[in-house]
Amino acid sequence: MRGSHLPFLLLVTVTVFSVITHASHNEIRRRRSIELSSAQKLITDNRLPTDIEPLSYILDLRPDFESSTFSGRIRINLTWKAESKIIELHSHYDLQIDETNVQVRLLGADDLSKGKLVDIRRTDRLPKRPVFQVYLKEPLKNGTKCELEINFNGHIWEHAEGLFKGSYTNENGAKVTYLATQNRPNYARKLFPCFDEPAFKVPYTVSISRPSNYTTIFHSTILSTEKLENKTGYVVDHFKTTEPLSTFAFGFIISQLTKVNATPTDLLKPKINIWARKDLHGDLADVYEKVSITLKSIQNYWNIDFPLSEVNLVAAPGLSTVKPIDNFGLILFKESDLVNQGYYLIAQELVYQWLGTWITPYWWTDAHVNKAIAGFLAASTANEIDNGKEFDGKWPMTVLYSIYYEFSKRYPHSRITAMKQETTCSKTELVLRMLNYTLGADTFKNGLRKLFKKEECKDLFITDDVWKYLTQQAHADKSLPEDVTVNEIATSWITKDRLPVVSVERDYAAKTAVVSQRVYLRERPHDVPEQDKMLWWIPLILITQDNLSFNNFKPYLWMKKTRDIILTNLPADDKFVIVNPEEIGPFPVNYDTKNWNLLASYLQTEEGRKQIPTYTRAKLLHDAWNLAYAGDLSFATAFNMTLFMKFERDHLVWNPVFTFIDHIGRHIDMSNVHKKFEIYVRILLTPLYEELGPVPQEHEEKWKDNLRSLAKTFLCRAGYKPCIEEAQIAYHKWMDSENPNEGNPVSNQFICPVFKWGTLEEWEFGLQRVINFPPSRKQSERTYLLKTLAGCPISKGKIERLLNITILQQNGNFTENDLFLIFSMLSGGSSGYTTLFNFLQQNWDQIKRNFKEKTNLWDNLISSATGVFTTQEGYDMVSNLYAKHQGEFGSADHIIEKSLKNIKEETKWSDANLPVIENWLNDYLKTVDVKDQKFL
Ligand SMILES: *[C@@H]1O[C@H](CO)[C@@H](O)[C@H](O)[C@H]1NC(C)=O
Ligand SMILES: *[C@@H]1O[C@H](CO)[C@@H](O)[C@H](O)[C@H]1NC(C)=O
Ligand SMILES: *[C@@H]1O[C@H](CO)[C@@H](O)[C@H](O)[C@H]1NC(C)=O
Ligand SMILES: *[C@@H]1O[C@H](CO)[C@@H](O)[C@H](O)[C@H]1NC(C)=O
Ligand SMILES: *[C@@H]1O[C@H](CO)[C@@H](O)[C@H](O)[C@H]1NC(C)=O
Ligand SMILES: *[C@@H]1O[C@H](CO)[C@@H](O)[C@H](O)[C@H]1NC(C)=O
Numbered sequence: 001m002r003g004s005h006l007p008f009l010l011l012v013t014v015t016v017f018s019v020i021t022h023a024s025h026n027e028i029r030r031r032r033s034i035e036l037s038s039a040q041k042l043i044t045d046n047r048l049p050t051d052i053e054p055l056s057y058i059l060d061l062r063p064d065f066e067s068s069t070f071s072g073r074i075r076i077n078l079t080w081k082a083e084s085k086i087i088e089l090h091s092h093y094d095l096q097i098d099e100t101n102v103q104v105r106l107l108g109a110d111d112l113s114k115g116k117l118v119d120i121r122r123t124d125r126l127p128k129r130p131v132f133q134v135y136l137k138e139p140l141k142n143g144t145k146c147e148l149e150i151n152f153n154g155h156i157w158e159h160a161e162g163l164f165k166g167s168y169t170n171e172n173g174a175k176v177t178y179l180a181t182q183n184r185p186n187y188a189r190k191l192f193p194c195f196d197e198p199a200f201k202v203p204y205t206v207s208i209s210r211p212s213n214y215t216t217i218f219h220s221t222i223l224s225t226e227k228l229e230n231k232t233g234y235v236v237d238h239f240k241t242t243e244p245l246s247t248f249a250f251g252f253i254i255s256q257l258t259k260v261n262a263t264p265t266d267l268l269k270p271k272i273n274i275w276a277r278k279d280l281h282g283d284l285a286d287v288y289e290k291v292s293i294t295l296k297s298i299q300n301y302w303n304i305d306f307p308l309s310e311v312n313l314v315a316a317p318g319l320s321t322v323k324p325i326d327n328f329g330l331i332l333f334k335e336s337d338l339v340n341q342g343y344y345l346i347a348q349e350l351v352y353q354w355l356g357t358w359i360t361p362y363w364w365t366d367a368h369v370n371k372a373i374a375g376f377l378a379a380s381t382a383n384e385i386d387n388g389k390e391f392d393g394k395w396p397m398t399v400l401y402s403i404y405y406e407f408s409k410r411y412p413h414s415r416i417t418a419m420k421q422e423t424t425c426s427k428t429e430l431v432l433r434m435l436n437y438t439l440g441a442d443t444f445k446n447g448l449r450k451l452f453k454k455e456e457c458k459d460l461f462i463t464d465d466v467w468k469y470l471t472q473q474a475h476a477d478k479s480l481p482e483d484v485t486v487n488e489i490a491t492s493w494i495t496k497d498r499l500p501v502v503s504v505e506r507d508y509a510a511k512t513a514v515v516s517q518r519v520y521l522r523e524r525p526h527d528v529p530e531q532d533k534m535l536w537w538i539p540l541i542l543i544t545q546d547n548l549s550f551n552n553f554k555p556y557l558w559m560k561k562t563r564d565i566i567l568t569n570l571p572a573d574d575k576f577v578i579v580n581p582e583e584i585g586p587f588p589v590n591y592d593t594k595n596w597n598l599l600a601s602y603l604q605t606e607e608g609r610k611q612i613p614t615y616t617r618a619k620l621l622h623d624a625w626n627l628a629y630a631g632d633l634s635f636a637t638a639f640n641m642t643l644f645m646k647f648e649r650d651h652l653v654w655n656p657v658f659t660f661i662d663h664i665g666r667h668i669d670m671s672n673v674h675k676k677f678e679i680y681v682r683i684l685l686t687p688l689y690e691e692l693g694p695v696p697q698e699h700e701e702k703w704k705d706n707l708r709s710l711a712k713t714f715l716c717r718a719g720y721k722p723c724i725e726e727a728q729i730a731y732h733k734w735m736d737s738e739n740p741n742e743g744n745p746v747s748n749q750f751i752c753p754v755f756k757w758g759t760l761e762e763w764e765f766g767l768q769r770v771i772n773f774p775p776s777r778k779q780s781e782r783t784y785l786l787k788t789l790a791g792c793p794i795s796k797g798k799i800e801r802l803l804n805i806t807i808l809q810q811n812g813n814f815t816e817n818d819l820f821l822i823f824s825m826l827s828g829g830s831s832g833y834t835t836l837f838n839f840l841q842q843n844w845d846q847i848k849r850n851f852k853e854k855t856n857l858w859d860n861l862i863s864s865a866t867g868v869f870t871t872q873e874g875y876d877m878v879s880n881l882y883a884k885h886q887g888e889f890g891s892a893d894h895i896i897e898k899s900l901k902n903i904k905e906e907t908k909w910s911d912a913n914l915p916v917i918e919n920w921l922n923d924y925l926k927t928v929d930v931k932d933q934k935f936l
Contacts, residue, residue, distance in 0.1 A: 016094060027493070027635055046130075046195060047197065049084075052079070052087055052088070053195070053382070054195045055076075056077045056205070056565065057076050057206075058076075058206075059075075059192055060206075061208045061209070062208075063163065065165075069154065070153065070163060071151070071350055074149070076150075076194070077147050079143075080141065080145070085136040085139035087133065087134060091152075091189055092130050095192075096153045096154065097151075097193065098150070098151040098152065101149075101151050102123050104117065104147040107145040107147055120134060120136060132150075132193055154191065157190075159320070160180075160182040160325070160703070161182055162187045162189075163180075164180060166317060166339075168277055168317050176256055178257065178316070181327075181446040183247055184249075184325070185248055185364060185367075198362065199246070200246065201662045203242050203243065205241045205242075207237065209231070209234050210237065213233075217312050218330070219328055222238065224237075241716075245328055246357070249357040249360070251325065251639060252327075253314055253332060257277055260281045260288070265293075267295060270309055271311070273310060274287050275290060276335070276338075276594065280315055290346060291311070291313060293343075297385060301381070302452060307358055311353070313338070314333065316331070316332065316334065319332060328353070329353070331349050338363050342382060342389070343390060345378075347385075351374040354452075357376065359451055360459060361463075362462045368421075368428065369428060371425055372425050372429045372432055373448070379391070392703045396429070396654075399426045399429070400586060401659070403430065403499070404520075404588065406423050407423075407498050408522035408626075410525075411520070427586065431494060434585045435490070436537045437584045438541070439473075440477065440554070442477070447469045447470035448466070449475035451469060470486040484558060485763065489537040492535070492536045492537045493586075497533060498528075498534055499519075501518060501588050502517050502587055502588075502590070503515070503590040504590065506570060506592055511571070515566070516565075517535065517536060517563060518531065521630060522629060524630070535563065536561065538559040539555035539559075543577065543578040543579075544570065546571045548612070550613050574597035577595060578612075580619070581619070588626060590623070590627050593637055596633075597640060599641070600641050609644065614653060615647070618655065618656060621888035624641040629664070630876075631912070635913050635917045639924070640675065645684050651703040651706065651707040668910075669830035669913055676925060681714060682935060683928060694712075696708070697887045723753060724935065727753040728754055731746050734746050742774070751788045753792075754766075763789065763793060763798045765917070767805075769800065770772075770782055770789065799826065803835075806818070806822060822860055827865075836865040837877065837878075837881075838862075844888075862895050867902060869906070871910050872910075875903045
């Protein structure tokens with residue numbers, strides 16, 4: 001609806017500042033990964049021909065710490081699958097190959113041919129492709145086996161690709177370096193020439209040299225170690241031949257890290273080793289137990305033992321990769337990922353050990369479902385082990401809500417394309433969760449277990465295998481009709497960047513309902529092309545008021561890509577129904593008004609809030625508001641659904657509320673309804689906040705503090721006196737300090753309330769701090785201050801003063817970037833953009849003169865000053881300005897035209913919804929005794 005003007009993230013950060021973003025920061029950090037985006041890139045990677053395949057590698061690597069280079073020799077046994085005279089393999093441009101000494105030897109069956117050198121015509125490196133080619137004089141026949149030998153040299157990198165170097169300060173204060181590898185997804189070719197595709201899984205026999213006072217951790221154990229004759233202080237380890245490995249899962253680390261003393265666990269196999277620098281050992285004491293509990297749980301899930309005898313987990317100092325480096329049996333974590341963390345990340349890495357490095361996706365397109373399975377199982381494992389504590393019970397809701405927002409936009413992913421892979425993966429996780437519920441957890445588990453018992457291509461799988469095994473198991477267990485396959489279901493969800501919305505329209509007399517599906521669109525206009533063609537396989541799980549049992553999630557029936565379906569035998573007309581409880585499927589549900597009101601009334605009873613579980617309460621509320629926002633439900637009905645929040649104390653139900661208070665508040669900001677809405681928000685929030693108390697209690701749960709600070713932020717915004725007074729007291733410490741330019745003693749949470757509700761003098765003090773900000777201090781603090789100075793005030797005077805100084809007087813302490821920032825902050829609220837608009841109108845000539853050479857600033861100013869109005873009044877103001885200065889807008893001409901178009905769309909929304917909202921609020925406020933003395 002807001003057009004492309006104000007991305008949701010900005011909305012949240014602008015108004016709530018860091019509070020909301022901070023609350024979900026952990027989840028976001030955990031879920032972000034570059035993996036899929038690089039996989040996406042890889043799909044166009046050069047696939048090697050399939051006529052020659054590797055059988056085994058013998059690799060000798062000689063890294064040199066001092067020169068940051070390495071030399072190596074690789075021998076690869078190859079088998080011909082078809083007649084060919086060109087051997088092709090991957091080798092990165094950085095790798096120098098000794099082309100004169102490449103050898104190919106026959107591995108003949110008889111003694112005569114054995115060891116015979118094959119004539120090589122030439123070797124070649126392909127321009128712009130990381131491929132090395134060996135041309136033989138004569139083609140070799142299908143079935144031939146040879147050993148290829150290549151000598152090479154390469155670089156040790158500072159960033160984590162291929163072989164890289166890291167460093168840290170040890171317990172004696174000395175700087176120590178270490179070497180480690182990162183080969184995922186395709187950096188093995190930087191380390192040695194190889195068949196760098198996941199499906200080539202063969203054993204490696206490896207020797208690696210190291211300084212004698214270092215240790216190498218590799219996939220297998222050391223058979224022998226010998227001194228290097230020609231390099232003093234260095235030795236070489238010869239390792240036992242490994243299990244078959246993909247190149248991306250091959251890795252090692254050469255370091256002086258030491259094993260943390262093991263705490264005894266009752267896990268016999270595999271042996272767990274944790275490695276870290278000495279100083280960290282104390283902090284990692286509990287990791288053995290965590291890993292052992294997690295391993296056991298995953299081992300039970302797969303019902304098959306880990307194939308290696310050891311798992312090594314390394315806390316790698318200064319590691320900068322987004323995700324841990326997951327080699328087979330050897331996982332490198334950032335130190336902070338192992339210290340004081342929960343189970344999720346460990347579980348995710350361990351699930352990958354089974355599905356990923358042991359049983360491997362055939363190609364990177366299949367890695368997508370692999371990642372989703374790992375994410376889903378890791379979250380369920382972590383939740384099961386610590387009872388949901390790590391996620392504060394929020395999984396999968398946080399993910400789900402952001403997916404609802406993203407996929408219901410006019411142009412999903414249009415802003416941050418890099419996030420696309422990530423959202424798609426999260427969606428797949430939610431589809432897996434849906435299958436886990438609808439097929440049954442045992443069926444789901446037994447289906448996935450079949451991946452480990454494959455007959456063909458034992459240690460590889462493709463996405464279709466996952467669906468195939470789930471279907472087989474579901475049919476055997478009779479949890480899916482014979483004519484339905486999991487493939488059809490999953491594909492209908494995974495291949496679209498959209499989600500459905502389901503509507504339930506009851507016929508109360510006939511005890512039936514028409515259930516229909518269509519694409520879920522929230523932002524308007526809903527002009528997405530081809531939406532009629534989009535259909536999903538949707539499980540209809542039905543709960544009725546006369547049978548409130550929330551533990552059987554077997555679908556009443558599946559909507560098989562049909563638009564409508566009729567439900568019969570529904571309960572009497574005074575009993576509600578709920579479809580899709582507990583967010584089993586990732587889709588919102590709409591009902592007829594009567595059913596919504598039955599739900600609203602029930603939730604206002606104590607019994608109702610007890611009977612309907614948390615996620616379902618949250619869903620009902622979330623769906624009602626967002627459907628109203630989208631124009632699919634009357635706001636009066638949506639407001640009715642919020643009445644129970646006065647009694648609600650569960651943070652999971654409150655979570656989505658803050659977002660939509662923000663959305664709606666912003667939308668009606670300019671109208672008279674806003675005041676009434678704020679009163680309503682106070683009525684909802686005050687009892688919650690007062691019950692939580694103003695300060696954190698000792699040993700309270702994490703969610704309480706988050707909920708308290710969210711409630712407080714919103715109350716503050718609504719003028720809650722105790723909060724504003726507290727902020728002013730804190731702020732005055734700064735005003736009274738001797739050298740206020742030296743540093744800011746005020747916690748960020750207090751600044752916005754002071755700038756919004758405080759005096760002009762307080763605000764002016766802040767402005768002077770920005771003007772006199774010493775260059776030696778952190779610039780991010782200045783930015784924060786400037787953002788709040790512009791974004792928080794509701795008084796015209798403060799904003800006008802800021803604009804006078806920065807635009808008319810062109811104060812030299814403000815850069816162009818500062819101006820962009822100010823404009824963007826002003827467009828976040830009606831006082832801001834209205835004042836900016838009036839300022840532009842009053843000072844038209846001078847601003848035009850000042851911005852003559854600054855087209856970007858001018859365009860940005862026009863966009864911020866005109867783009868965000870939402871009412872007819874705003875439309876008239878903007879179009880009058882446009883008419884008055886026809887022909888003077890220059891480069892911004894199309895911008896103001898676009899603004900007018902947007903306002904028209906927003907005005908439609910306001911015209912349709914504002915009267916409804918106002919009526920509801922009027923009626924409601926008549927019934928309550930509004931206690932206003934605590935508010936400004
Ligand atoms: C290739 O196979 C031969 C015969 O089995 C063996 O002696 C040699 O070590 C193997 N080389 C590699 C690289 O595995
Ligand atoms: C190579 O030989 C194998 C085994 O005899 C046979 O199955 C395969 O079809 C042959 N490949 C080609 C391309 O002729
Ligand atoms: C050291 O000896 C090995 C094997 O004997 C040889 O391959 C290598 O080139 C030598 N290195 C140096 C630096 O002389
Ligand atoms: C390791 O041994 C090398 C050579 O023997 C020596 O120069 C270096 O100082 C040692 N490093 C540490 C950290 O003990
Ligand atoms: C809201 O709830 C009230 C009281 O239950 C009811 O009278 C009214 O019809 C509802 N409004 C809408 C639009 O659903
Ligand atoms: C801004 O400047 C205008 C014109 O110079 C002046 O009339 C107005 O009072 C100033 N506003 C503030 C808040 O300083």
